Amino acid sequence: MKTVAIVGVGLIGGSFGLALRQAGFNGEIIGVSSARAVQAGLRAGAISTVATLQEAATRADLIYLAQPVDRILETLESLGPIAPPGCLITDAGSTKAAIVRKAALHVRAAAFVGGHPVSGKELRGVEAAEAGLFRNRPYVLTPLDPADSEALQEFRSWLQRIGAHVVEMTPEHHDATVAFTSHLPQLLSSALAVTLARQPNPNVQRIFGAGLLDMTRLALSSSELWLSILETNKHAVAEALESAIKVLVEVKDAFDRENLMNLLDSGRVFASTLRAAQHVLPEDSSTPPGTFPY
Amino acid sequence: MKTVAIVGVGLIGGSFGLALRQAGFNGEIIGVSSARAVQAGLRAGAISTVATLQEAATRADLIYLAQPVDRILETLESLGPIAPPGCLITDAGSTKAAIVRKAALHVRAAAFVGGHPVSGKELRGVEAAEAGLFRNRPYVLTPLDPADSEALQEFRSWLQRIGAHVVEMTPEHHDATVAFTSHLPQLLSSALAVTLARQPNPNVQRIFGAGLLDMTRLALSSSELWLSILETNKHAVAEALESAIKVLVEVKDAFDRENLMNLLDSGRVFASTLRAAQHVLPEDSSTPPGTFPY
Numbered sequence: 003m004k005t006v007a008i009v010g011v012g013l014i015g016g017s018f019g020l021a022l023r024q025a026g027f028n029g030e031i032i033g034v035s036s037a038r039a040v041q042a043g044l045r046a047g048a049i050s051t052v053a054t055l056q057e058a059a060t061r062a063d064l065i066y067l068a069q070p071v072d073r074i075l076e077t078l079e080s081l082g083p084i085a086p087p088g089c090l091i092t093d094a095g096s097t098k099a100a101i102v103r104k105a106a107l108h109v110r111a112a113a114f115v116g117g118h119p120v121s122g123k124e125l126r127g128v129e130a131a132e133a134g135l136f137r138n139r140p141y142v143l144t145p146l147d148p149a150d151s152e153a154l155q156e157f158r159s160w161l162q163r164i165g166a167h168v169v170e171m172t173p174e175h176h177d178a179t180v181a182f183t184s185h186l187p188q189l190l191s192s193a194l195a196v197t198l199a200r201q202p203n204p205n206v207q208r209i210f211g212a213g214l215l216d217m218t219r220l221a222l223s224s225s226e227l228w229l230s231i232l233e234t235n236k237h238a239v240a241e242a243l244e245s246a247i248k249v250l251v252e253v254k255d256a257f258d259r260e261n262l263m264n265l266l267d268s269g270r271v272f273a274s275t276l277r278a279a280q281h282v283l284p285e286d287s288s289t290p291p292g293t294f295p296y
Numbered sequence: 297m298k299t300v301a302i303v304g305v306g307l308i309g310g311s312f313g314l315a316l317r318q319a320g321f322n323g324e325i326i327g328v329s330s331a332r333a334v335q336a337g338l339r340a341g342a343i344s345t346v347a348t349l350q351e352a353a354t355r356a357d358l359i360y361l362a363q364p365v366d367r368i369l370e371t372l373e374s375l376g377p378i379a380p381p382g383c384l385i386t387d388a389g390s391t392k393a394a395i396v397r398k399a400a401l402h403v404r405a406a407a408f409v410g411g412h413p414v415s416g417k418e419l420r421g422v423e424a425a426e427a428g429l430f431r432n433r434p435y436v437l438t439p440l441d442p443a444d445s446e447a448l449q450e451f452r453s454w455l456q457r458i459g460a461h462v463v464e465m466t467p468e469h470h471d472a473t474v475a476f477t478s479h480l481p482q483l484l485s486s487a488l489a490v491t492l493a494r495q496p497n498p499n500v501q502r503i504f505g506a507g508l509l510d511m512t513r514l515a516l517s518s519s520e521l522w523l524s525i526l527e528t529n530k531h532a533v534a535e536a537l538e539s540a541i542k543v544l545v546e547v548k549d550a551f552d553r554e555n556l557m558n559l560l561d562s563g564r565v566f567a568s569t570l571r572a573a574q575h576v577l578p579e580d581s582s583t584p585p586g587t588f589p590y
Binding site for chain 1: 414415416417433434436463465469470472473474476477478480481482483484485486487488489490491492493494495497499500501502503504505506507508509510511512513514515516517519522523526527534536537538539540541543544545547548553556557559560561562563564565566567568569570571573574
């Protein structure tokens with residue numbers, strides 16, 4: 003792998019460039035992004051040169067799509083006809099099934115692997131990028147082809163060198179999982195904010211503490227960005243919402259002290275489990291070609 | 297006000313003692329609490345002496361109940377017959393109507409004022425107490441008697457000296473407000489954790505980011521503590537849950553891109569409003585006796 007093209011030089015794309023550099027990659031890193039983003043990317047050292055998608059596609063061994071989900075879908079259509087043999091295309095989108103389906107239509111199976119770095123922070127843009135963003139975090143890969151290409155093996159080994167914990171699963175399993183762990187929390191945060199916004203009582207905007215601020219932080223996210231995530235995971239998101247609504251109805255109807263105590267307790271135990279889990283790193287589950295452990 | 301008794305020397309009680317000291321109170325501060333808590337309170341300087349509730353009641357000008365809601369209800373029953381005339385009893389419980397009703401049964405109206413410092417942090421216990429906990433935070437008072445007693449005027453002026461923003465309202469209005477701003481976020485956090493705990497998919501405990509940790513932080517709270525809060529605010533909490541469930545059903549059924557965008561946008565706008573509101577301090581709404589502005 004000598005030349006990498008990063009399409010979308012933002013928080014994730016920029017961090018990937020910085021992480022590669024820190025891990026010893028000394029090839030060319032081409033940035034494909036807005037004029038503002040590539041300038042900032044060059045200054046940050048996340049990319050070493052700038053090109054159009056067409057130019058980058060002819061030169062890169064790895065094309066890393068770090069755009070919003072709807073933009074990744076568009077880029078895959080443009081890339082299909084121009085990506086040279088031997089070049090691996092991957093993406094960092096928050097949903098996988100729609101992207102993998104689109105790639106299957108436009109790109110040879112061996113030349114694409116879906117990815118999702120389960121990393122991130124509140125800030126956006128390459129200015130917030132950091133080499134350590136992927137360190138000790140899960141990085142989901144959803145290979146299409148049971149036979150690992152050489153390019154995929156090399157990409158996976160770079161992910162390991164930047165400290166990510168590679169976990170492989172099907173695109174559908176990925177989407178079903180993040181519907182619960184990412185999209186549901188996001189929508190609960192938005193729904194909480196909407197519920198309060200609808201209250202005529204002006205004191206809901208005055209008599210509140212840190213808990214409400216915590217619980218409405220995700221609601222601050224870009225609606226545009228989230229629409230393209232939710233639209234590519236409708237079925238799983240609806241299922242997650244239904245499960246949560248069912249629990250909320252149970253809480254509302256938990257007239258019995260013991261019932262409510264049991265519900266609160268099971269929530270508390272799970273919340274503690276999550277906190278323990280984040281310190282126990284997922285085992286690296288890169289597996290022999292063709293096996294999907296999950 | 298020469299002698300203050302703090303019943304329940306934890307985060308709130310301890311912080312009240314420290315705040316009084318910092319604001320120049322140089323009378324006695326009696327701690328009534330477990331042996332462990334009063335020892336820690338003495339070491340922290342939050343209290344200056346230790347007594348039983350009976351002893352404290354005969355000496356204090358102000359009795360500050362900083363226990364969990366169910367314990368406050370019990371303490372009010374014990375205090376009624378022994379509190380001397382001229383002594384003001386107040387509490388720092390998270391709900392007000394049940395406590396105020398109990399006080400009305402056992403304590404003369406002029407001798408009790410319900411309170412709720414809308415302050416707090418994740419840690420519990422007097423070890424986490426700090427003099428600045430109430431600074432620039434709303435402090436709700438729910439006076440029973442339209443005529444201010446001298447003791448209430450003095451207590452309110454101490455609250456102002458410790459930097460709290462006193463807001464007066466009826467107990468019922470307080471409870472209806474915090475059902476939305478505090479109890480609902482709490483239950484959404486627990487419900488999210490319960491929803492995930494019920495998923496058979498083991499990856500919900502592995503493939504998650506900071507957003508899920510944020511959204512399940514409140515679920516870590518003590519179930520015991522929350523039960524007594526929720527049990528004294530059942531009606532308003534059920535209403536808040538119903539409103540949130542209604543919004544979640546709308547989100548689930550928002551098939552139309554524009555509908556979903558509108559929902560996400562209105563949540564985002566409200567979440568920003570809250571953040572602006574926390575920097576704009578509520579106006580001090582201590583009002584002439586007998587008027588309830590809200």
